[in-house]
Every structure is written in C-alpha cells, then in structure tokens.
Amino acid sequence: MSRTLKIPAVSRRRFLAGVGAAAALSANPPRSSSANDRIGIGVIGCGGRGGSHIHYLKQLKEEGEAVEITAVCDVYRSRLQKAESETGAKGYMLHQELLQDPHVDAVLIASPDHWHGYQLLDAVQAGKDAYIEKPLTHWRQVELTRRMTDAVREAKRIVQVGVQCMSSNAWRQAARLIQEGAIGKPLQAQAGYFRNGDWGERMPIDDPDAAPGDDLLWEAFLGDCPKRAFSVSRFFQWRMYWDYAGGPSTDLFPHTFTPLVRMLGVTYPEAVAASGGRFLYNHEREVPDAFNMMMDYPEGVSIVLTCTLGNDYGVPMVIRGSEGTMTFNEDNIFITPQPNVDRPQKVDPIQRKESQLDFWRNFLACCRSREEPWAPMTLAQPVQTTLQMGVMALRERKVARFNRKQSKIVL
Ligand SMILES: NC(=O)c1ccc[n+]([C@@H]2O[C@H](COP(=O)([O-])OP(=O)(O)OC[C@H]3O[C@@H](n4cnc5c(N)ncnc54)[C@H](O)[C@@H]3O)[C@@H](O)[C@H]2O)c1
CATH class of the missing domain: 3.30.360.10 (Dihydrodipicolinate Reductase; domain 2)
Known part of the structure; x- marks a missing residue:
C-alpha cells in the first residue's frame, strides 16, 4: 500500500520567530543597487565550512570587494569567540539575534543541515539576502523545502545555494x-x-568534556530534531546521524x-x-x-x-x-x-x-543588481526534493x- 509523506507541523516557537522576522522586513527594504555599497555579511555557523567562508570573504575584501563580515553566530561559544577574533565582528549565540543586527545585509548559513531551512526562512522574512550552504534542508524537511522557495520569491530576496561548482x-x-x-x-x-x-567520524571533537550550558546551547542545536540526551559525538560529529x-x-x-x-x-x-x-x-x-x-x-x-x-x-x-x-x-x-x-x-x-571566490562575487553582484544568481532556489528545490x-x-x-x-x- 502506498502512503503519502506526513509533513511535521510548524511549532509555535518557529511561527512566532517568523512573525517577528516578518515585522522586521518592512524596516529592511531591498538593497540599493549601487556597486559601491558595502554589503554586511552575518555568518551563521562558524565550524569547518563557516571558517572557510570567513577566509574567502576576508580575501575578497582584501582584493577590494565592498564586503565586510559584520556579525557571526554559533551556538558553541568557543567557536563563536574564534570567529569574533578572526573577523572583529559582533558575536551572537542565536541566529534570531544576529538577524536583528542592522549592520547585517545578507547572511551566510553554514550550520548543520537541519537548521538551514529555518534560518533561511527567518533571514528572508527579516529582509536579508542569503548564501545558504547545501543541502537546502534536512532529508525529512520536504514541506519546508517548498515553503522556502515560496518565501524567497514573495520576499524578493537573492539566495545563492552553496553548490560552488555552479560557478x-x-x-x-x-x-x-x-x-x-x-x-x-x-x-x-x-x-x-x-x-x-x-x-x-573524522569531524573534530573540539572538547571531549563539552557539556550543554551557557557556552553550548544544546536545545538550540537540536531545533526541530528529536529531543535526545547530549553527546559530544552527536554535537560535533552530527553528520553520522539520521536526525541531523x-x-x-x-x-x-x-x-x-x-x-x-x-x-x-x-x-x-x-x-x-x-x-x-x-x-x-x-x-x-x-x-x-x-x-x-x-x-x-x-x-x-x-x-x-x-x-x-x-x-x-x-x-x-x-x-x-x-x-x-x-x-x-x-x-x-x-x-x-x-x-x-x-x-x-x-x-x-x-x-x-570553478572558483569559490567567483561564486561569492556572483552572489554579491546579484545582491546589488537583483538578478538571479548561478545556483538559485528554483534549481536547488527540485534537486533537494529528489x-x-x-x-x-x-x-x-x-x-x-x-x-x-x-x-x-x-x-
Ligand atoms: N559546499 C561545500 O563544499 C561544503 C563543504 C563543507 C560543508 N558544507 C555544508 O556546511 C554545513 C556545515 O558543515 P561543517 O562541516 O562546517 O559543520 P561543523 O559542525 O564544522 O559546523 C557547523 C557549526 O554550526 C554550529 N551550529 C549548530 N547549530 C547551530 C545553530 N542553530 N545556529 C548557529 N550555529 C549552529 C555548530 O556549533 C558548528 O560550529 C553543512 O550543512 C555542510 O553540508 C558545504
């Protein structure tokens, strides 16, 4: 017998986050198209991939690109502090706080897979453009994948999906x-x-004695995943587990x-x-x-x-x-x-x-021109659904x- 996939309901907390973000949209109109406008980037997720992007963005700035990392965010304080000291940007432990920062024009989303979709929704509803790492969503978030594409279109946001070979x-x-x-x-x-x-298995465990608390927000890591007891392996090596x-x-x-x-x-x-x-x-x-x-x-x-x-x-x-x-x-x-x-x-x-830097240049150029980037949502949505x-x-x-x-x- 065939069955149709059940889509998990949106939680009240997420709904409220969306309402807050939507209100911010009116205060955050689309960017002007001046090529000299500096684009402020908020980096969400400062682990392995976030660290590489920080490096690319700093390189672009050194080469004269009008871009600046203005905020960084991570639910694990020691990685957040490292990113703060590397960039001089303001640090936040929750992405919802970063999205309220007026110096953030666009975000880079490099958190674990199960957070990408929600953070993108919050970002576009807050009026930010986004470079979102692949995969677009977690494998079980089918309905979210569809909603994201609608939200990006309705909010008229520029979104580049992090499949850099598309450069x-x-x-x-x-x-x-x-x-x-x-x-x-x-x-x-x-x-x-x-x-x-x-x-x-090869993902580094920064601290084998790490434990949830003010310096490691386990609930904020879990998001819509099953509420399981903390383990360093689940937190640092999340790629091994179906939940994430x-x-x-x-x-x-x-x-x-x-x-x-x-x-x-x-x-x-x-x-x-x-x-x-x-x-x-x-x-x-x-x-x-x-x-x-x-x-x-x-x-x-x-x-x-x-x-x-x-x-x-x-x-x-x-x-x-x-x-x-x-x-x-x-x-x-x-x-x-x-x-x-x-x-x-x-x-x-x-x-x-292929070039990681060209891929960023394309995203930044599209933030200014409002043209479609090389790896848009309309391509990424059917890819991810498949x-x-x-x-x-x-x-x-x-x-x-x-x-x-x-x-x-x-x-
Ligand atoms: N395009 C590519 O070639 C490429 C390469 C590597 C990784 N990636 C993608 O980048 C993403 C991150 O991978 P990684 O290897 O950097 O993982 P990672 O675990 O090294 O980094 C993820 C970071 O996000 C933080 N985090 C967890 N929940 C968060 C939340 N709710 N808000 C903010 N920060 C949160 C973690 O503490 C961690 O520091 C993955 O989705 C992966 O698919 C893409």
Whole structure:
C-alpha cells in the first residue's frame, strides 16, 4: 500500500520567530543597487565550512570587494569567540539575534543541515539576502523545502545555494548545446562521488568534556530534531546521524547532481530507487557510507548517481543522447557524436573553471543588481526534493514517486 509523506507541523516557537522576522522586513527594504555599497555579511555557523567562508570573504575584501563580515553566530561559544577574533565582528549565540543586527545585509548559513531551512526562512522574512550552504534542508524537511522557495520569491530576496561548482560557466554552455540538439535527445546521465575516508567520524571533537550550558546551547542545536540526551559525538560529529544528516545523498550528491539537473533542464523525477548501506564504517554511524540512486524523469531520461566513501576510484560524469555523448573531466567537457550520426567528429571542448571566490562575487553582484544568481532556489528545490526521495527510498526499501499535481512524495 502506498502512503503519502506526513509533513511535521510548524511549532509555535518557529511561527512566532517568523512573525517577528516578518515585522522586521518592512524596516529592511531591498538593497540599493549601487556597486559601491558595502554589503554586511552575518555568518551563521562558524565550524569547518563557516571558517572557510570567513577566509574567502576576508580575501575578497582584501582584493577590494565592498564586503565586510559584520556579525557571526554559533551556538558553541568557543567557536563563536574564534570567529569574533578572526573577523572583529559582533558575536551572537542565536541566529534570531544576529538577524536583528542592522549592520547585517545578507547572511551566510553554514550550520548543520537541519537548521538551514529555518534560518533561511527567518533571514528572508527579516529582509536579508542569503548564501545558504547545501543541502537546502534536512532529508525529512520536504514541506519546508517548498515553503522556502515560496518565501524567497514573495520576499524578493537573492539566495545563492552553496553548490560552488555552479560557478563554472561550462554547465550553462553545455545546457545550451543540449537544448540546441548537440547530442540529440538526452537519454541517460551518470555521475558519482567517491572518496576514501568517512567524513562524519573524522569531524573534530573540539572538547571531549563539552557539556550543554551557557557556552553550548544544546536545545538550540537540536531545533526541530528529536529531543535526545547530549553527546559530544552527536554535537560535533552530527553528520553520522539520521536526525541531523542524510549521508552521501544530501551531503555529497548536490555537487554532482545539481549540474546534471541544470544541463538536462529537468525538475522532479517520476520515480527514484536507491540502494546502499553501512558497508565499511560500522561503529556509531547511522547514515550509509555507500549510496546509489536511479531516477526516471517524465521527459524520458534517466539519471544514475553512485557513491562509496571507502574507495576514491571515480566514474566520469556522462550524458548520453540519441546522437552523441557528453563526457566531463576535471578541466573540460567533450562532445562525441555517435558513429552512425553524420556530424563533425571533433567538437571543441568546453573549458571548466570553478572558483569559490567567483561564486561569492556572483552572489554579491546579484545582491546589488537583483538578478538571479548561478545556483538559485528554483534549481536547488527540485534537486533537494529528489535527494530527499532517494534517502526515503533507501530507508524504506521502496521506490519513491513524485505526485506533481499535489507536489508530494509518495512511498
Ligand atoms: N559546499 C561545500 O563544499 C561544503 C563543504 C563543507 C560543508 N558544507 C555544508 O556546511 C554545513 C556545515 O558543515 P561543517 O562541516 O562546517 O559543520 P561543523 O559542525 O564544522 O559546523 C557547523 C557549526 O554550526 C554550529 N551550529 C549548530 N547549530 C547551530 C545553530 N542553530 N545556529 C548557529 N550555529 C549552529 C555548530 O556549533 C558548528 O560550529 C553543512 O550543512 C555542510 O553540508 C558545504
């Protein structure tokens, strides 16, 4: 028997946070378009990724970009203090407080997955633009994923979703060539993510004796997750647990799947099947270390994604069409016609160049121009919904389907 996914209700506390933020919107109109306007950034989540972004932003400022980190936020005081001293910015332990800071024009969201969506909603309702790390949401937050896209559109906010490979113009060139028929009708695409070593277990435990209190806000970390007793592993190595993370699907596949969705111009698949499990790292870890997904789209094209964290021998990204093949390596995209097709056998390769700094520059430029950035919500929402279907398909050992009329995942 099939069943429709139940969406958890919005809590009263979150609703009130939204009301407060919405009121702030009227006091915080859209930015002016002057290229010289300094953009004040509030960094939410100052762990590994937040630290990298602080570094990129400081580099951009040194290169003359009109940007400044004006506020930082983390629920763990020692990381907050480190970010304060690195940036000279004002520190907050709760993102709701940071959002009230008038020096914050835009936020960077680099907290654990289960907080991204709520913090984005609060940010856009407070009138801030946002660079939000992938994944857009946690795997179980399907309804939230949809609500975020609506909220961003209604509030007319600029949102860049942190899939930095989208900084390469090659994907947009390849999409145009596919549309123009360079490989005929796209039929099948493949990509993977392979590496040696599990990420969750390797996340550093800053202090094995850390405990909840004024310096570590455990409740604020938990958010809408089940109220479990504190453990240093859950707090510092959250990627290992289903409550806070989705394993390779939502953690790693956004990087390879997003360009494929962009190039093929697809949105929601009809059906998603998944396989995988904990094949190598078996201790406290809950999420899989091997994960594979197959998706069929109504346009008549399939995508296969595959991953293990126990071996770094990769598979190349490939798009197979009825008249040709698009292959990808680190530097280039190649198009090879099928032997039976009458076309020139050599097509100039498209150069791939990805840059974290260019991705930030694009976001800042769009905050000023109000143009759509390279990785917008409209692309990230179907990507995330599909990856959520993959996690559900694996957990329930079922094929997940998407009901377009009702915009719902059916298992
Ligand atoms: N785009 C990329 O290549 C890339 C790379 C790494 C991580 N990421 C993403 O960045 C996010 C963070 O990953 P990480 O590796 O930095 O994790 P991390 O645990 O090192 O950092 C997360 C930080 O957020 C803080 N935090 C937890 N709850 C919070 C809350 N409610 N408000 C504010 N701060 C809170 C934690 O104390 C921690 O310091 C993840 O969602 C991950 O997917 C993206």
